[in-house]
Amino acid sequence: MSRETWNQVYLRLKVLLRRAGIENEAGEAGALFEEVFGAGRRDLLLHGDRIADPASTARLFELADRRAAGYPLQYLLGKWWFMEEQFAVGEGVLVPRPDTETVVLEAERLAKAYGLETAADLCSGSGCIAVSLAKRCPGLRVWALELSADAFPYLERNILSSGAAVTPLRADVLQPDGLRLPDALDLVVANPPYIRSEVVGTLGKTVSHEPRIALDGGPDGLLFYRGITSVWKEYLRPGGWLVFEIGFDQAAGVREILAAHGFAALRCLRDYGGNDRVVCGRKRG
Numbered sequence: 001m002s003r004e005t006w007n008q009v010y011l012r013l014k015v016l017l018r019r020a021g022i023e024n025e026a027g028e029a030g031a032l033f034e035e036v037f038g039a040g041r042r043d044l045l046l047h048g049d050r051i052a053d054p055a056s057t058a059r060l061f062e063l064a065d066r067r068a069a070g071y072p073l074q075y076l077l078g079k080w081w082f083m084e085e086q087f088a089v090g091e092g093v094l095v096p097r098p099d100t101e102t103v104v105l106e107a108e109r110l111a112k113a114y115g116l117e118t119a120a121d122l123c124s125g126s127g128c129i130a131v132s133l134a135k136r137c138p139g140l141r142v143w144a145l146e147l148s149a150d151a152f153p154y155l156e157r158n159i160l161s162s163g164a165a166v167t168p169l170r171a172d173v174l175q176p177d178g179l180r181l182p183d184a185l186d187l188v189v190a191n192p193p194y195i196r197s198e199v200v201g202t203l204g205k206t207v208s209h210e211p212r213i214a215l216d217g218g219p220d221g222l223l224f225y226r227g228i229t230s231v232w233k234e235y236l237r238p239g240g241w242l243v244f245e246i247g248f249d250q251a252a253g254v255r256e257i258l259a260a261h262g263f264a265a266l267r268c269l270r271d272y273g274g275n276d277r278v279v280c281g282r283k284r285g
């Protein structure tokens with residue numbers, strides 16, 4: 001029977017992850033250890049000489065082996081955090097990324113500055129944008145649209161557990177016929193698939209476990225920007241706002257699409273890493 005202490009198990013785990021090329025091996029080891037042993041960093045510091053339960057240790061290293069093989073940490077945990085909220089995630093749904101905060105912050109700024117009352121979050125996935133926006137803007141009613149049968153249950157579950165004022169709708173945002181939405185929306189936000197089709201397969205082991213439907217933006221990556229702008233400008237009221245998350249090199253292309261559809265007040269915002277991340281515009285009044 002194993003006589004390893006918590007500290008010894010944690011160190012062995014960290015070494016395994018480091019050897020597998022995991023960059024943030026200490027953070028990930030801490031998260032996996034906490035998941036299995038229910039003990040965080042503080043507990044490890046205070047009680048690191050406790051003898052580790054062998055069954056839990058075996059379970060921990062099963063997870064670690066899967067992580068070392070490239071399976072996403074977030075799917076192993078079944079949850080991830082985005083702007084102070086916890087979201088259920090798993091195979092079939094994109095893991096929320098910190099860069100997406102830029103979209104929420106700009107949508108929140110617009111909602112508050114212009115007293116916006118209705119919004120649609122297209123390509124909602126886990127619902128991280130819809131839920132965070134609704135929580136930050138109590139006067140805003142939000143509809144969250146998602147096509148994937150695998151992602152939709154996560155969206156419903158995350159809305160329910162958050163208690164946010166968001167209505168989930170299973171829909172194709174490029175053909176949104178017969179939807180029960182307000183006549184004219186104040187705001188449309190979207191983080192659509194935007195990776196060029198030929199690049200999707202080259203994104204690395206961990207991303208390869210995420211759904212292709214969440215990533216593939218067509219031959220030039222702009223398919224959804226064209227489709228959404230053309231379809232959803234009809235759902236926006238005059239003076240309403242469209243806010244897109246974009247890839248770091250797509251600002252010019254997306255601005256051009258918005259301008260061609262008559263949007264004004266075009267702006268581009270950068271994420272925390274200094275990359276172009278959001279393009280937004282206003283439907284002419």
Ligand SMILES: C[S@@+](CC[C@H](N)C(=O)[O-])C[C@H]1O[C@@H](n2cnc3c(N)ncnc32)[C@H](O)[C@@H]1O
Binds near residue numbers: 097125127145174194
């Ligand atoms: C880049 S992910 C964004 C997910 C989430 N909004 C976020 O920021 O993490 C794009 C999402 O669009 C969904 N999707 C792809 N094609 C769609 C379509 N035609 N209609 C609605 N949703 C679609 C995918 O299933 C995926 O959840």
